[in-house]
Amino acid sequence: MKVNVLRRMTPEQEPYWESFLYDGSEDNTVAGLLDYINYNDDILNDKGEKTTRISWECSCIQGICGACAMIVNDVPALACEAFLKDIQGEEISLRPLSKFPVIRDLVVDRSGIYDSLRHNNVCIETYKPPSDGDHEQDYASAKCLKCGLCIECCPKYTDGRTFYGAPFANDCYLVASRNQEKSHEILEIYQEHFKDSCAFDLACMRICPMGIKITACMKKLNSLK
Amino acid sequence: MEALVIGSGIAGMACALRLAKQGIHVVLASPYPSERSQSVMAAGGINAMVSGNEEGDSVESHIQDTLKGGSGLGGEEAVRGMCEHGGEIIRYLESIGTVFSVDGANKPVRRAFGGQSHKRTYYCGSATGKQIVSALAMECRRFEAFGMITRRLRCSFHSALIRDGAAYGALLYDEASARLEACYADFLVMATGGQNALFGKTTGSSLCDGYAAGRLFMQGAVLKNLEFIQYHPTTLETAQKKMLISEAVRGEGGRLFYVENGERVYFMEEKYGKRGNLMTRDVISREIYATGKDVYLDISFLDGQTIDERLPEVRDICIKYRGIDIKKEPIPVSPSVHFFMGGLAVHLNHETSLRNLFAVGECASIYHGANRLGGNSLLSAIYSGFVAADEIAGRAPARKYPDFTAFMEDERRLLKKSSASKSTFPVFYIRDMLSMTMAEHLGIVRDEKGLEEGLTDIGYYLSIAEKIRYDRSVPAYSNFSLKPILCIAGATLASARERRESRGAHFRSDYPETLERYGYATLVSYQDGKFQIRPDQEHAYES
Ligand SMILES: Cc1cc2nc3c(=O)[nH]c(=O)nc-3n(C[C@H](O)[C@H](O)[C@H](O)COP(=O)(O)OP(=O)(O)OC[C@H]3O[C@@H](n4cnc5c(N)ncnc54)[C@H](O)[C@@H]3O)c2cc1C
Ligand code: SF4
Ligand code: SF4
Ligand code: FES
Numbered sequence: 001m002k003v004n005v006l007r008r009m010t011p012e013q014e015p016y017w018e019s020f021l022y023d024g025s026e027d028n029t030v031a032g033l034l035d036y037i038n039y040n041d042d043i044l045n046d047k048g049e050k051t052t053r054i055s056w057e058c059s060c061i062q063g064i065c066g067a068c069a070m071i072v073n074d075v076p077a078l079a080c081e082a083f084l085k086d087i088q089g090e091e092i093s094l095r096p097l098s099k100f101p102v103i104r105d106l107v108v109d110r111s112g113i114y115d116s117l118r119h120n121n122v123c124i125e126t127y128k129p130p131s132d133g134d135h136e137q138d139y140a141s142a143k144c145l146k147c148g149l150c151i152e153c154c155p156k157y158t159d160g161r162t163f164y165g166a167p168f169a170n171d172c173y174l175v176a177s178r179n180q181e182k183s184h185e186i187l188e189i190y191q192e193h194f195k196d197s198c199a200f201d202l203a204c205m206r207i208c209p210m211g212i213k214i215t216a217c218m219k220k221l222n223s224l225k
Numbered sequence: 226m227e228a229l230v231i232g233s234g235i236a237g238m239a240c241a242l243r244l245a246k247q248g249i250h251v252v253l254a255s256p257y258p259s260e261r262s263q264s265v266m267a268a269g270g271i272n273a274m275v276s277g278n279e280e281g282d283s284v285e286s287h288i289q290d291t292l293k294g295g296s297g298l299g300g301e302e303a304v305r306g307m308c309e310h311g312g313e314i315i316r317y318l319e320s321i322g323t324v325f326s327v328d329g330a331n332k333p334v335r336r337a338f339g340g341q342s343h344k345r346t347y348y349c350g351s352a353t354g355k356q357i358v359s360a361l362a363m364e365c366r367r368f369e370a371f372g373m374i375t376r377r378l379r380c381s382f383h384s385a386l387i388r389d390g391a392a393y394g395a396l397l398y399d400e401a402s403a404r405l406e407a408c409y410a411d412f413l414v415m416a417t418g419g420q421n422a423l424f425g426k427t428t429g430s431s432l433c434d435g436y437a438a439g440r441l442f443m444q445g446a447v448l449k450n451l452e453f454i455q456y457h458p459t460t461l462e463t464a465q466k467k468m469l470i471s472e473a474v475r476g477e478g479g480r481l482f483y484v485e486n487g488e489r490v491y492f493m494e495e496k497y498g499k500r501g502n503l504m505t506r507d508v509i510s511r512e513i514y515a516t517g518k519d520v521y522l523d524i525s526f527l528d529g530q531t532i533d534e535r536l537p538e539v540r541d542i543c544i545k546y547r548g549i550d551i552k553k554e555p556i557p558v559s560p561s562v563h564f565f566m567g568g569l570a571v572h573l574n575h576e577t578s579l580r581n582l583f584a585v586g587e588c589a590s591i592y593h594g595a596n597r598l599g600g601n602s603l604l605s606a607i608y609s610g611f612v613a614a615d616e617i618a619g620r621a622p623a624r625k626y627p628d629f630t631a632f633m634e635d636e637r638r639l640l641k642k643s644s645a646s647k648s649t650f651p652v653f654y655i656r657d658m659l660s661m662t663m664a665e666h667l668g669i670v671r672d673e674k675g676l677e678e679g680l681t682d683i684g685y686y687l688s689i690a691e692k693i694r695y696d697r698s699v700p701a702y703s704n705f706s707l708k709p710i711l712c713i714a715g716a717t718l719a720s721a722r723e724r725r726e727s728r729g730a731h732f733r734s735d736y737p738e739t740l741e742r743y744g745y746a747t748l749v750s751y752q753d754g755k756f757q758i759r760p761d762q763e764h765a766y767e768s
Contacts, residue, residue: 025464027464028464029464029465031465032464032465035465038651039651039653040651041649041650041651041654042649043649050649052698053651053696053698053699055699055700057257057261058431059257059261059262059263059430059431059432060261060263060265060266060430061431061465061466062266062466062468062542062546063545064265064266064352064355065260065261065262065265065266065430066260066261067257067261080465081545103379103400103401110258111258111378114258114366114376117366118366118369118370119370121367121370122363122366123363123364123366123367123370124321124322124363124364124367125367127319127320127321127322133331135324135327138324139324139349139350139352139356142322142323142324142355142356142359142360143352143355143356143359144359145260146258146260171363174322174359174363175363178322
């Protein structure tokens with residue numbers, strides 16, 4: 001299998017494609033494939049030239065930490081959950097998420113997700129849940145990995161300066177569901193940084209590896225006064 | 226006053242929050258955000274005695290269960306403190322928004338967990354750690370917003386700044402600038418987790434590599450009880466790791482069996498009766514090992530809706546990674562390294578052998594003795610963070626920081642020298658050999674010969690580690706971490722060799738009995754490249 005990787009060594013460098021030949025198991029995930037390619041004295045590209053190891057980020061290797069998010073054959077995915085046997089064709093392309101600054105190869109800087117939440121004080125403060133809580137949705141929303149896959153496929157998210165995307169709406173929902181006294185403040189922030197610009201096409205929900213129903217978050221937040 | 230907390234899993238965040246609440250500015254440093262820490266993987270739950278627990282349960286019985294699980298090596302006073310604060314910790318977690326599983330009246334519910342006399346494990350579906358991390362991370366953000374917690378991402382602990390037996394902060398390796406920088410602090414708190422990666426494929430995260438504890442060990446900190454390593458009896462093997470099949474499956478009635486002559490043999494129930502499947506992890510791991518057969522865990526008899534409600538993550542892991550439908554078929558399981566009872570030796574206040582250097586969470590050794598009960602480590606991660614923070618809040622800051630320029634320059638020079646390499650030899654060749662050594666000689670059953678062989682291997686790896694030049698195209702951390710990782714591995718093998726008895730998670734086929742004269746914690750320190758072992762007969766550390 002031919003593996004094309006969009007590479008760059010430093011944030012300043014122009015990205016370039018480099019190809020590798022993978023002759024490992026079909027049962028592997030993309031994470032396994034990257035480990036396999038990196039596991040050699042000399043890393044050779046498809047032309048037999050020596051090159052450097054491919055940088056990528058991982059921790060849990062089971063789809064619950066969000067570290068390994070990248071673009072696999074044009075689809076944003078968690079590398080440790082993307083199985084080679086599900087990939088069509090003889091080639092596979094790997095790119096870093098494009099909505100975040102690249103650090104190196106497939107590693108990106110997702111701190112923008114946290115900055116938007118911190119700057120807008122999206123936190124509970126006092127625990128005062130409303131009596132009509134939706135436990136299932138609270139549980140689902142709190143499972144957000146901050147992986148950024150949803151942001152990658154969001155048509156409205158550009159530089160993260162004004163519109164913050166689904167993880168932001170998700171945490172706004174959580175605050176509203178844990179402290180009803182903060183509903184008004186949260187609603188304002190949510191409107192400004194999410195609702196006013198969201199296209200409601202739900203690409204974010206379709207890609208979310210945790211299956212978080214962003215529509216349920218929106219419904220709850222839209223019902224706040 | 227300044228505190229530097231290294232590691233942003235549950236223990237690091239709990240400590241940082243408690244410090245910030247008391248007006249102490251905290252730098253919270255880790256290579257990645259909290260969402261990537263191993264804490265998010267904790268599945269089953271957190272133990273606590275809360276009023277309203279089932280009849281007959283009490284703080285005392287939680288204490289006794291914990292001490293019994295620890296086979297006489299858990300710190301009694303420390304365990305008492307932890308168990309007495311269980312209720313308060315659950316209420317705290319609720320108050321910051323942790324989404325516990327609840328009953329119809331919105332009250333958190335409990336499940337049974339192995340080795341416990343009562344049902345006292347609070348849980349959040351099968352994602353307890355993740356739910357707690359989400360709540361703590363949101364609460365940290367509040368303190369970050371008004372400047373009481375400063376997060377440093379993309380930076381790793383390199384070494385502590387130590388002078389005359391006291392710590393004054395740490396050297397951090399900053400990934401972005403590729404430089405070492407000094408971060409001075411009045412108090413240094415380590416919350417770097419366990420040392421899973423010594424063993425290669427385990428249930429845990431690759432970020433838990435034991436480096437920080439290993440480096441501190443080389444800088445003079447005492448380590449304790451390293452030989453006690455918990456094997457989780459039920460994990461599912463995949464190409465890259467051993468995935469935990471939560472104890473919750475057995476809590477919900479799951480049954481272990483193997484097949485002989487076409488018949489299922491429920492070996493745990495046969496040997497230990499009705500509650501056999503809920504025996505402690507070390508007992509089950511050894512029994513599985515002793516069968517010498519392929520072992521399965523069956524929950525398929527439970528109705529589908531209950532499985533969907535209570536074990537959705539287990540259901541998903543099995544189908545996704547192995548195509549197994551747990552509603553219809555049993556799960557093939559085998560034991561795997563899971564939790565480290567040993568780590569940095571700490572006193573009751575969580576200070577290590579070095580002044581102003583604290584350790585909390587899984588990297589510290591105090592509560593769990595020779596074995597940990599499932600659900601007690603999340604409790605201890607939070608409790609230990611609180612204890613260290615309260616101790617620090619009552620202390621005076623350092624009057625003046627000594628000058629560490631020379632130390633920093635030396636370390637910078639070493640780093641520069643290693644990055645001048647043109648070699649493409651990857652450090653993980655040696656790390657792989659190390660994990661084979663560890664798996665072979667520090668398995669569920671150990672003996673003198675194997676442990677000696679393991680030590681010989683480590684001696685060899687250490688002798689070549691500094692001679693070889695490594696690939697500099699990988700992050701510098703993977704290269705400079707090698708020697709301390711080898712040292713902590715060696716100290717673990719040496720500790721296991723010196724304990725010529727069997728106790729808790731440490732089983733020696735050549736010394737299968739528990740012996741009274743070994744009823745002490747093992748302390749190990751590093752002197753001139755040697756591992757010095759001594760039993761803690763004076764109880765210098767809580768145990
Ligand atoms: C699969 C699994 C399931 C579990 N289930 C349960 C359960 O149900 N109940 C229970 O009580 N316990 C459970 N545990 C154990 C429990 O999760 C851990 O003991 C606990 O979360 C440890 O928390 P911690 O904060 O000490 O460490 P971690 O969460 O491991 O955090 C360590 C932090 O240190 C950082 N770090 C590491 N090295 C460095 C360095 N050199 N420089 C800077 N930072 C560094 C890491 O990036 C991370 O931020 C489970 C463990 C696993 C693996
Ligand atoms: S909402 Fe889903 S896709 Fe988006 S960051 Fe959270 S887990 Fe990832
Ligand atoms: S619904 Fe569309 S526009 Fe709105 S956050 Fe999701 S992907 Fe972006
Ligand atoms: S490594 Fe954690 S989600 Fe892939």
